[in-house]
Amino acid sequence: MSPKTPQRAKLVLLSVDGLRPDIYRAPEWRHRFPNLAALEKAGASAEAVESIYPTTTYPAHATIVTGLPPRDHGIYSHLASLDPTEKARPWCWFAPVLRAPTLWDVARASRRRTAALSWPVSAGAAIDHNIPEIWNPAVADPHRDFETPARHATPGLFAEVAQALTPTPGKADPDQLRGEAALYLWNHYRPDLLLVHFVWYDSRAHGFGPASPEARTALESADQAIGKIRDAISSDSATMLVVLSDHGFVPVEKEAAPLVVFADYGLFARGADGSLALRRLGAVSAGGSLAVYWLEEPSADDRRRLAIAVDRLRSTGAVREIVDRRQLEALQADPDAELMIEAAPGFSFSDRLEGPVVSDSPKDRGTHGYLPSNPGMEAMFIAVGREIAPGKNLGRISLKQIAPTLTQLMGLPPDILAPGEEPLVLG
Numbered sequence: 001m002s003p004k005t006p007q008r009a010k011l012v013l014l015s016v017d018g019l020r021p022d023i024y025r026a027p028e029w030r031h032r033f034p035n036l037a038a039l040e041k042a043g044a045s046a047e048a049v050e051s052i053y054p055t056t057t058y059p060a061h062a063t064i065v066t067g068l069p070p071r072d073h074g075i076y077s078h079l080a081s082l083d084p085t086e087k088a089r090p091w092c093w094f095a096p097v098l099r100a101p102t103l104w105d106v107a108r109a110s111r112r113r114t115a116a117l118s119w120p121v122s123a124g125a126a127i128d129h130n131i132p133e134i135w136n137p138a139v140a141d142p143h144r145d146f147e148t149p150a151r152h153a154t155p156g157l158f159a160e161v162a163q164a165l166t167p168t169p170g171k172a173d174p175d176q177l178r179g180e181a182a183l184y185l186w187n188h189y190r191p192d193l194l195l196v197h198f199v200w201y202d203s204r205a206h207g208f209g210p211a212s213p214e215a216r217t218a219l220e221s222a223d224q225a226i227g228k229i230r231d232a233i234s235s236d237s238a239t240m241l242v243v244l245s246d247h248g249f250v251p252v253e254k255e256a257a258p259l260v261v262f263a264d265y266g267l268f269a270r271g272a273d274g275s276l277a278l279r280r281l282g283a284v285s286a287g288g289s290l291a292v293y294w295l296e297e298p299s300a301d302d303r304r305r306l307a308i309a310v311d312r313l314r315s316t317g318a319v320r321e322i323v324d325r326r327q328l329e330a331l332q333a334d335p336d337a338e339l340m341i342e343a344a345p346g347f348s349f350s351d352r353l354e355g356p357v358v359s360d361s362p363k364d365r366g367t368h369g370y371l372p373s374n375p376g377m378e379a380m381f382i383a384v385g386r387e388i389a390p391g392k393n394l395g396r397i398s399l400k401q402i403a404p405t406l407t408q409l410m411g412l413p414p415d416i417l418a419p420g421e422e423p424l425v426l427g
Contacts, residue, residue, distance in 0.1 A: 008411035009385070010239040012186070012194045012229060013103075015064070015119075016222050017057055018202035018368060020248035021048055021380040023210060024219065032220055035227035036382070039243060043384030044392035044426040051247045051399050053323075053333040054286035054340070054369040055377045057202070058092045060246035060399060061120040065102040065195075067403030067418025069332030074099035075121055076334035082282030082293050084259050084351055085268060085275075088137035093152075095125035103406055104193060106416050112192035115185045117178055119195045123152045129189055130154050131161065131181070133197060143174050143203070161185070173218065175200040179225025183232055193410065196229075198222040202249075209365040210249035210376075230384075240385035240409045244402065247368045250288075250345075250376035255362035256318035257352040258290050258309075258341060259283060265309040267302070268353075276353050281306070285351040286369030288377075289323070291337040310341065316358050320344040323371070331371075342371060385409065388426045397424060 024033045039045075052063050052070055054077065062068075062075040070076045074097060081089040095102070104114045104127050115129035116122050123132035131153040135142035146169050150158035161181045162169055169177055175198045182196045200218040208214040226243060233239045262268065262281060269277040280302055282293035292306070313319055323331070323340040334340070343349050348367040370377055379399060404423040408414040414423040 008238070009409060010190075010192045010194075010233075010236065011406060011410050012196075012233055012239060012241050013064075013406065014182075014196050014198065014226055014229065014241070014243045015061065016198045016201055016219070016226075016243065016245050016380075018205050018210070018247060018249045019219065019222075019245035019380055020210060020376060020378055021046070022378075023216075023249075024223075024380075029216060032216060033223040035223045035230065036243065039226075039230070039241070039382045039384050040391075042390055043241075043382055043388050044394055044424075045383075046381040046394040046397045048378035048396045049244070049381050049399055049402075050396065051372045051377060051379050053328075053331045053372055054289050054291070055247035055372050055374075056286045056369050057246055058120045060379070061197070062098060063399050064244070064246065064402050065104070065119075066098065066100045067400050067421050068100050069400060071329075071332040071335055072100060076336065077284045077286060077291060079284050082284060082295060083278045084283045084285075085278050085353065090137055091134075092121055093123045093132065093134040095122050097121070101417065103403060103417065104195070106407060106412055107193045107410065110412060112410070113189065114193045115189060115191035116195040117181050117185065118149070118174075118197040118199065120197060122195075128154070129157055129185055129191065131158055133199075143199075173200050173221050174198075174203070175218070175221045175225050179222075179228055182225070182229055186229070186232055198225065205249045205366040206364045207366075209251045211251070212365070215366070237386055240383065240388070242381070242383045242406065242409070244381045245379040246399075247372075247379050248377040249366050249368050250370070250374075251366050252348040252362055252364065253346045253360070254318070254348075255350050255352075255359045255364075256313065256316060256343065256347050257350050257355060257357055257359075258285075258313055259351060259353050260355065260357050261309045261313050262306075263353060265305045265312075267305055267309065283351075285349045287348045287364070287367035288343050288370030288374075290341045290343075290349045291334055292339050292341065293336055294338050306338075310339075313341070313357070318344055318347045318349075318358060343369075383409070383424075383426050392426065394424055394426075 204218040
């Protein structure tokens with residue numbers, strides 16, 4: 001957009017979790033994602049989007065709606081618990097933990113109607129029509145837990161939407177359901193801001209690899225849902241459509257378990273039944289990295305044990321580098337972490353507490369969470385609407401530029417969020 005006085009507009013924001021731009025642009029696969037290809041021609045798109053650290057869903061989605069890095073918005077990882085021995089760890093589901101205003105906050109402050117479907121860190125948010133992403137961490141398959149999001153949704157909304165869906169919840173992939181639910185919210189409430197989080201590609205990319213047939217089939221489902229939403233909103237020229245992702249994805253061949261090494265060096269306690277229990281050391285695995293925390297002031301012996309354990313982990317070939325507190329500050333990442341361990345190419349870090357330190361049979365065949373500068377961690381961005389130049393190449397952009405760009409698209413002052421970030425010039 002040009003920097004003239006912005007006009008009021010509606011915004012539909014669709015996030016395809018984990019989508020790397022070269023996946024849908026690959027010539028041999030492009031025909032399978034016709035809606036993404038058409039949107040790139042019709043609007044402005046980035047060659048790549050540099051994400052935040054760690055390159056994971058919850059910190060990145062918080063950046064998308066605030067324009068701030070994790071150090072400032074307060075979502076440092078996906079997990080709310082730093083206890084790696086906890087059986088069912090809660091995630092950062094709840095919006096009140098955000099330490100900065102969001103896109104939905106500034107929209108509602110300007111008397112805009114807001115709606116969201118399965119958006120990370122949105123439970124309890126001030127959103128008019130909201131079905132947040134949240135589940136019981138003890139369940140085997142979060143995609144089949146409908147009771148928890150229903151309980152945290154706008155009263156009555158989950159049942160209202162579910163009753164209108166065809167197919168019904170539990171009989172379609174998650175992105176089909178999200179697409180149909182998004183259409184319902186658009187048709188019945190005409191929100192000024194609609195946020196939708198598509199998750200099936202990310203799930204299949206973890207399980208089978210980012211370029212696997214299973215992941216590409218999941219992306220086809222998201223592409224079809226995006227096409228239906230585009231068609232539904234196309235009659236309103238004042239509605240802007242943005243499709244983006246939060247981070248990229250890379251394949252992995254081996255899995256390393258840093259917590260097994262930490263346990264070997266006595267950094268966890270032992271319960272009466274012999275099971276590991278929390279002592280002073282906390283940890284959160286992000287797949288491509290692992291954050292380490294001192295939950296209490298460590299002794300000199302604790303620090304020595306950690307240093308020896310990290311050296312042993314290095315000796316396996318699973319470690320690319322150690323990201324220390326100085327580097328974390330430069331990355332505007334977690335201020336509470338003592339360090340983060342970056343996995344070597346081809347490796348992912350699990351949160352296993354038992355078994356071999358390195359396994360050649362990883363549970364996941366794809367992951368993310370590495371430094372945002374690593375090849376394959378790039379996200380994608382496409383914007384379509386009035387005064388947006390068709391086919392414009394935005395080059396490589398920052399995830400932090402997106403929030404001020406979105407506020408400008410809606411006709412709000414671009415500096416109302418992340419005032420230090422320049423919005424993208426889309427026209």
